[in-house]
Every structure is written in structure tokens, then in C-alpha cells.
């Protein structure tokens with residue numbers, strides 16, 4: 277009997293609903309053409325959930341996310357919610373998902389499609405053939421460390437504290453993910469930290485090396501200070517294969533890496549938890565571009581990051597590597613054919629909106645299947 281995948285869709289805010297709608301169409305194609313049986317319940321998250329329920333993540337939604345084989349996430353946030361108290365902000369919905377599902381490993385590939393090497397703000401020879409993978413620790417560090425608070429001092433001024441904290445086991449498990457993935461690629465890991473100023477950085481470096489020496493001596497490991505890593509990414513990004521780093525540095529470096537590829541509208545991500553005894557692994561897939569409120573609802577958003585996130589879901593959660601590769605090839609093909617959304621538009625190319633870009637991808641899937 278064929279397996280029925282239990283997918284859970286969280287479109288969220290801004291362009292999230294538009295791009296997740298395109299994922300639904302791709303799901304439909306796989307159901308019709310590739311013997312892909314699934315359920316895809318949908319719920320609110322972020323600002324949309326706040327408007328309906330007064331909270332960015334309800335317990336009922338969290339329960340469904342925990343039970344799903346994979347969560348397909350759009351984006352959260354928007355200027356209309358900027359003034360909300362911290363705990364009600366749309367972003368807290370995503371952070372609760374990451375925290376409660378224990379999605380500690382965030383994989384952010386930055387791949388420059390050959391057809392797009394001219395679309396980057398960097399010189400084509402710097403980004404041509406670029407293929408790096410940022411492995412970001414996602415449930416620790418300053419995002420989740422306590423105390424996290426604002427207090428008022430006796431003299432009336434305010435004092436805000438975030439806490440950067442890492443334990444040995446948190447560093448070990450993310451290091452293992454990075455080394456294991458490096459073995460499937462070019463076998464090189466650069467570990468980015470601030471061990472020159474932060475004690476968490478000192479521990480990070482110590483533990484990454486211990487895991488390396490004991491379990492992955494075949495992988496080439498280099499250390500790089502996070503600030504230097506940011507500079508090296510624009511100077512000579514192809515020196516990197518896998519970059520492993522903490523939650524905050526990973527947030528910053530992955531946006532930077534995204535821009536190397538031409539547009540942040542291109543980049544998918546996977547957030548994975550630990551496998552349980554039965555081999556089940558919590559997982560959430562999301563484009564890294566965010567909610568882009570300025571273009572929301574206009575049919576202009578690039579659906580490729582979200583569609584490629586579904587490709588990552590096929591590969592990492594559903595064990596359908598061939599189907600994942602097919603979808604990636606279809607995207608490559610439409611780009612090679614000259615189809616572009618506004619964010620990656622170049623002279624002489626054909627400009628498409630969100631849904632027309634998906635039409636082109638579905639057509640390419642038909643041609644390739």
C-alpha cells in the first residue's frame with residue numbers, strides 16, 4: 277500500500293499565502309503524475325493567527341504541526357504588527373514551532389543557478405558555480421537564551437538583556453549534522469564563531485574540534501571568525517562548502533549568502549529535529565525570504581524558494597530524492613528558458629508573475645517526467 281504523507285501547511289503572512297498556494301499546485305502535480313498520496317491540512321500562524329486568535333501560534337496548531345510528517349511554512353510578519361508586545365509578535369509563531377518541534381538543524385543551501393549568475397550584485401565569475409550549505413543551529417543561542425527581559429533601573433532608564441548560551445550537547449549535535457552533510461558534498465566544513473570575544477565561541481570551537489577529531493577526521497575542518505566569514509562570503513564565496521555556525525550568526529550569514537545567488541527569492545531551507553526511535557524526524561520547510569509586505573497580494577512574489585523548499589521536503593522527510601531532483605531540474609529549466617520573476621529580472625528575459633512562474637515550472641515538470 278502506498279504511503280499517505282501527512283503534510284501541514286502554514287502560509288502565514290505577507291507573500292506567504294501566495295507562495296504556499298503555488299506549492300499546493302506542485303503537490304497536485306505530484307499527486308497526479310508521481311503516485312504521491314498526501315493530506316495537506318492548513319492553519320494560521322504569525323500575524324494571521326494573532327488576528328484570529330490573539331496569539332501567533334495556538335496550541336491546536338502546534339498539535340497538528342507536531343503530528344505532521346512535514347510542515348510547509350510560508351512566512352510571518354508585517355509592519356502592522358510591529359507595535360505588538362514581544363510575545364505576541366508574528367515571529368514568535370515561527371520561534372515556537374522551532375522550539376517545540378526541537379528543530380535544531382537549519383539547512384540553508386545557497387546555490388547559484390548558471391542562468392542567474394548575471395543577476396547577482398557580485399561579478400559573475402565570483403558567483404558562477406557557487407554551491408554552499410549553511411548549517412545554522414536553530415534552537416539555542418541568543419534566540420532562546422534566558423534571561424531575555426527589559427527592566428527599568430532606579431534612575432529610570434531601561435536595561436534590556438538577551439542571553440547567548442550554548443551547551444556541549446547542543447554544539448555536538450549540530451556539528452555532527454554539518455560533518456555528515458559535508459561527507460555527501462566536498463567534505464569541507466568551515467565553523468564560524470566569535471571565540472575571540474565570546475566564551476560561547478570558545479566552547480563552540482572546542483566542541484566542534486572534539487567531534488571532528490573523534491568521529492570525522494576525514495572531513496577538512498577550518499575555523500573562521502564570524503565577522504571574517506561575512507567578509508569572505510563576498511570576497512571569495514567559492515572557498516566554502518559547508519559553513520556551520522550558531523543561531524544568530526547563521527541568520528545573518530544566510531541572508532548574505534542568499535544575495536550571492538541573485539535573489540533571496542530563490543533560497544529554500546529545511547529545519548530538522550532529531551530522529552526518534554521509530555525514525556520519525558520533525559521537519560519544517562520554508563523559503564528564507566520572509567513575508568515581503570511591500571509586494572504582498574500583488575502576484576509578484578517569486579515562488580521558487582518555496583517550491584525548492586518542497587523539493588528539500590521530498591528529499592529529507594519523504595525519502596523521494598528522485599522526485600526532489602526532478603523538481604530542481606524543472607526550476608533550472610525554466611530559468612535557462614529565460615523566465616524570470618521581478619526580483620531576478622534581466623534584460624531580454626520574460627517577466628512572469630507568481631502563478632505564471634509556477635505554470636512554467638509545471639510545464640517543465642511535464643516535459644522532464
Ligand code: IPM
Nearest residue numbers: 352353367370371527564566
Ligand atoms: C529567518 C528569519 C527569522 C529568524 C525571523 C522571521 C524570526 O529571519 O528564518 O532567518 O530570525 O530566524
Ligand code: MG
Nearest residue numbers: 527528531564
Ligand atoms: Mg533571517
